[in-house]
Amino acid sequence: MSHTALIRSHRKPRRSASKIAMRAGVAGGVLSTLAVAGASGSASAAEPVTQTLELPTLTADLAAQVAQSADATQQAAANYQLQAERDSAAAKAAKQAKSDLAEAKQKAEAKKKAQQAARKAAAERASRSAERTTLAAPAASSASTGTSTSTSTSTATGSAAAVIAFVKAQIGDAYVSGGTGPNSWDCSGLVQAAFKQVGVNLPRVSQDQSTAGTQVSLSNLQPGDILYWGSAGSAYHVAVYVGDGMFVGAQNPSTGVAEKPLSYDPPTGAVRVL
Incomplete structure (x- = not known):
């Protein structure tokens, strides 16, 4: 035995059973904590599985949102x-x-x-x-x-006689607007054709024929003068004076080419071209 063995302070302390038990409990607690942590870790590791199972729910919500968005788009389009x-x-x-x-x-x-x-x-x-x-x-x-007028009984000669003979030969022909013969006439078409027989080229329409020659008084008419109705330069009707107070003209659709007295339709004026 050592010489110091009896000295209390120099003895090696012994571990008591209670401390050993406490340490064992602590160790067990640590192991339990680790086990719990391990279990928790396992639970945490299993969470993705749980989330994966919930995906259909998320997908259904997304489909509803898409449907709502489609409805909104359709309504906006409408x-x-x-x-x-x-x-x-x-x-x-x-x-x-x-x-x-x-x-x-x-x-x-x-x-x-x-x-x-x-x-x-x-x-x-x-x-x-x-x-x-x-x-x-x-x-x-x-x-x-x-x-009577001084010319009412005068006899036509020369070119005037030829003009008068032509217009009298057409008496009974029809009146047709724009007609120039040989069987239908309008007023200016008949006068133009009559004077063409003696080499006188007259204008085609009444307005121009009323200024084609020298203006003469109605009290001094000679056979072959051109009578006109309306103003000179704007006449609406013409005929040929044939003497004895008579004239021949293509009057209208009801009478055709006819011989009439001046009193039937007194003219406005007259021109002489022969």
Whole structure:
């Protein structure tokens, strides 16, 4: 035995059973903690499996969202189409209204022109009636006194006789507007053809024929003179004076080419080309 063995402080301390047990408990607790941690780790490792099982739920939600988005897109498209249809209808209505307004203006303008033409025609008829009344008065006066114009009984000779013979040969032919023979005539067509027989080329229409020669007084007519109705340069009818107070002309569709007295339709004036 050592010489210090009896000295208490120099003895090697012994481990008590309680400490050993406590240490064993601590160790067991640590092992338990590790086991729990391991179990927790295993549980954590199993979480992806749990999430994978929940994917169908997430997919269904996503499908619902997609469906809602599709509905919203379809509604927006429908709203856009409706607005486009409304805009198109409004534009069409505005275009139709503009067209209707233009048509109404055209009709109003045409009506106005027709009224003006009617008033002008009425004024011209009144003027012609006044002129005929004025010309008829001297003719009636001459008839009542037994006198006549100095040319009423004159006999045509030369070219004038040929012109008169031609127009008398056409008496009974039809009147046709624009007619130039040989069996139908209008007034200026007959006069032009008659003077062409003697080499005189007259204009085609009444207005021009009324200024083709020298203006002569109705009181100094000679056979072969051209009679006109209306103003010189704007005459609406012509015929040929054939003497003895008579004239031959293509009058109208009802009479055709006929010989009439001056009193039947007193002319406005006369021109001489022969």
